[in-house]
Amino acid sequence: MIAARHVSKSFPGVLANQDVSFDVSAGEVHSLLGENGAGKSTLAAILTGLYQPDAGHVELNGARVALKSPRHGLALGIGMVHQHFRLVSQFTVAENISLGDRKQNWILSTKKVEEAVREIGERYGLPVDPRARINELTVGEQQRVEIIKTLYRGAQVLLLDEPTSVLTPQEVTTLFDSVRTLASEGKSVVFISHKLGEVMDISDRVTVMRDGKVVGNTAVADTSREELARMMVGRDVDLSAIRATKPAGAPLLEVRGLTAKSARSHVSDASIVVKAGEIVGIAGVSGNGQRALAEGIAGLTPLIDGHVTICGTDVTSKGSIAARKAGLSYVPEDRNGTGLAPSLSISENMLLTEDLPFLVNHKSAVAKAEEAITTYSIKTPGASTATRMLSGGNVQKVLLARELGHDPQVLIVSSPTWGLDVGAVEFVRSKLNELRKEGRAILLISEDLDEVRALSDRIYVIFEGKIVMECPGEGADVTTLGLAMAGARA
Ligand SMILES: Nc1ncnc2c1ncn2[C@@H]1O[C@H](COP(=O)(O)OP(=O)(O)OP(=O)(O)O)[C@@H](O)[C@H]1O
Ligand SMILES: [Mg+2]
Numbered sequence: 304m305i306a307a308r309h310v311s312k313s314f315p316g317v318l319a320n321q322d323v324s325f326d327v328s329a330g331e332v333h334s335l336l337g338e339n340g341a342g343k344s345t346l347a348a349i350l351t352g353l354y355q356p357d358a359g360h361v362e363l364n365g366a367r368v369a370l371k372s373p374r375h376g377l378a379l380g381i382g383m384v385h386q387h388f389r390l391v392s393q394f395t396v397a398e399n400i401s402l403g404d405r406k407q408n409w410i411l412s413t414k415k416v417e418e419a420v421r422e423i424g425e426r427y428g429l430p431v432d433p434r435a436r437i438n439e440l441t442v443g444e445q446q447r448v449e450i451i452k453t454l455y456r457g458a459q460v461l462l463l464d465e466p467t468s469v470l471t472p473q474e475v476t477t478l479f480d481s482v483r484t485l486a487s488e489g490k491s492v493v494f495i496s497h498k499l500g501e502v503m504d505i506s507d508r509v510t511v512m513r514d515g516k517v518v519g520n521t522a523v524a525d526t527s528r529e530e531l532a533r534m535m536v537g538r539d540v541d542l543s544a545i546r547a548t549k550p551a552g553a554p555l556l557e558v559r560g561l562t563a564k565s566a567r568s569h570v571s572d573a574s575i576v577v578k579a580g581e582i583v584g585i586a587g588v589s590g591n592g593q594r595a596l597a598e599g600i601a602g603l604t605p606l607i608d609g610h611v612t613i614c615g616t617d618v619t620s621k622g623s624i625a626a627r628k629a630g631l632s633y634v635p636e637d638r639n640g641t642g643l644a645p646s647l648s649i650s651e652n653m654l655l656t657e658d659l660p661f662l663v664n665h666k667s668a669v670a671k672a673e674e675a676i677t678t679y680s681i682k683t684p685g686a687s688t689a690t691r692m693l694s695g696g697n698v699q700k701v702l703l704a705r706e707l708g709h710d711p712q713v714l715i716v717s718s719p720t721w722g723l724d725v726g727a728v729e730f731v732r733s734k735l736n737e738l739r740k741e742g743r744a745i746l747l748i749s750e751d752l753d754e755v756r757a758l759s760d761r762i763y764v765i766f767e768g769k770i771v772m773e774c775p776g777e778g779a780d781v782t783t784l785g786l787a788m789a790g791a792r793a
Contacts, residue, residue: 304329304491305350305381305460310359312345314692316684319345321515322359327460327491332482334494334502334523337512338535338724339696340682343495346512347462350493351383352376382453383462386695386722388445392438396420396431400452416455423451427481438567442589443474450481461485462493465695467501468721471588472752472785479505497696497724499528500753511535514682536726551760552579555630555744556600556713561609563599570595570768572609577713577744582735584759584776585748588788589718592768593748594636597715600746601633602626614712627656630712634702634719636748642702645691649676649683652690653705675704679730695722707734714738717748732758752784766790 306326312319319342327333335343348354350361352370360367363379370376373383390399397416420433429447437445446466453461463482467475482492482505496502502509503523511519511534519534532540556577563570570592577583587593598604600611602623610619613629626633635642643652650665650672672686679700683693690698699722706714719735720728735745735758749755755762759776764787772787 304331304364306362307346307350307356308359308362310346310349310356310361312342312349312354312356316688317682317692318515320349320356323512323515323517324359325510325517326362327493329459329489329491330486331508332486332492332494332506334496334506334509335512336496336499336502336509336531336535338682339700339722339727340694341512341535341724342515343512344464344694345515347383347464347493347495350376350460351381351462353383377453377456377458380457380459381462382456382458382460384446384449384453384464384466386464386466386468388449390437390445390448393436395434395436396440396448396451397433399437399448400433400455419455420451423454427454427484428477429481442469443471443477446470446478458490460491460493462495464495465497465722466494467496467498468718469589469750471750471788472781473789475501497722497728499531499725502531503528513537532725535724538726540725540729551581552742554578555614556746557610557612558596558600559610561596561599561611562607563595563604563609564607565595565598565604568592568594568596568598568768570599570765573765573768573770575746575763575770577746579742579744580739581760582739582745582747582758582776584755584762585746585765586752586755586762586784586788587748587750587765589636589750591765591788593717593765595768596765597633597635597717597746597748600626600715601631603633627709632706632709632711632714634706634714634716636717636721643690643698646689648672648687648689649681649693649701650686652701653708656705656709671704671708675701675708679704680726696724696727699723700727703731703734707738711743713744713746715746715748718750719747720751720754721749752781752788755779756781756784764788 304327307323310320310323323346337343349356352373352375361370397413397420401412401416417433424430429451431444431447486492494506506523508522510517554576558575561573573596599606602618602621602625605620613631616629618626618629650668653671654668669686681697681700690701720731756779762774762776762779763770764772
């Protein structure tokens, strides 16, 4: 149905796609796997018309097409759901769907669209209230709106860039049911993900990319997770969990009755203790108060109520510098907003959270950046590259390198492996385990239940700003956790 033929695309200093050939048949779910910076998003962008290839071309139903823009791609039946949704939050579902549809009179069409949203929702198992405003919807529902939007415009090919990273396990099951229905009707689905279990579960075929080239193509029935991991990184990968062996020590992070607000995030009366040598997980669907909790602890937002103690120092509402001085490092979820300055270089970003004046430390920053590029295998032409030029996963690596480099006693990490390839996930997990072994206290905020379960000694579940459940990490049950994350009590 859609194919890339000998496609090449380069950016300054980077060959993002090199002679890439890739095709998806009607009714097929085809996964695109690869390390961070391997060129997956670039290929997807070429297949949807966002980028034009330097060499090679795209074919649609066997005929060569020159896609000029994503709008042009969509008109030809190619739809893409991005990791970051592109919806107008004050508008309703139906309004968002008619928006940008040039054929329609916007106001008159809303009624018709509402009808269509219901129909499409029913047919593909994507229920959503067409009159709801986007900001009233959960992330899972917003994703459904994005999918419905492309289907409403007649998409026959659907590209999903890491669609499951924002979903609860129950929502993943529902999404997969919808994907299967779409495929059974003859539509083609391109699924980009780093989660090997999901790739094995949903796809018919897998194409693996490394360094801009296709290194493998196989039917799922003929491969295994281990083999896919090996193809991606070119060596064996160990993703098994290593839990704490020593009993935990003194409490290093103590949070009592924390109530705070930040952006659109709100948390109330949260009490959490993390001891030396412990990883404590906060499981929850994003948008349930995690951000207010983390920023409240990190001194980035004043507390409405409650207390925070870091390594015995009371840092309640004393600001982020006081929290840092007391021993805290914070890896936020929002990489390009609060985490990094996207237009600054990798080495400049390394300095952002230092107290020393910027210029004084420039040399050491370059050295640090170069070291980070090596240890974290950051794919980039060099330390002076702006972080906005990096692929999603590589941006995350820069941030982690900087924050872990501070040698913190207490570390808050929000979705630390979100978007990372298996090699990088392995590295980050072993790093967190190492910090635990050295007696640091780690608060791990993540929507990825597998990750929370694999790493945490204890788990709290957060829902609508409240801690609704606490349990040991060992043997924690996915269904129970998933239900608690969705607000249902077992
Ligand atoms: N607009 C751009 N300008 C400069 N370089 C870019 C641009 N887009 C991508 N690149 C570079 O091209 C390479 C491939 O990036 P791409 O985003 O396709 O990787 P990816 O496989 O999607 O990785 P990830 O899993 O980390 O999202 C990377 O080295 C990236 O830095
Ligand atoms: Mg990408």
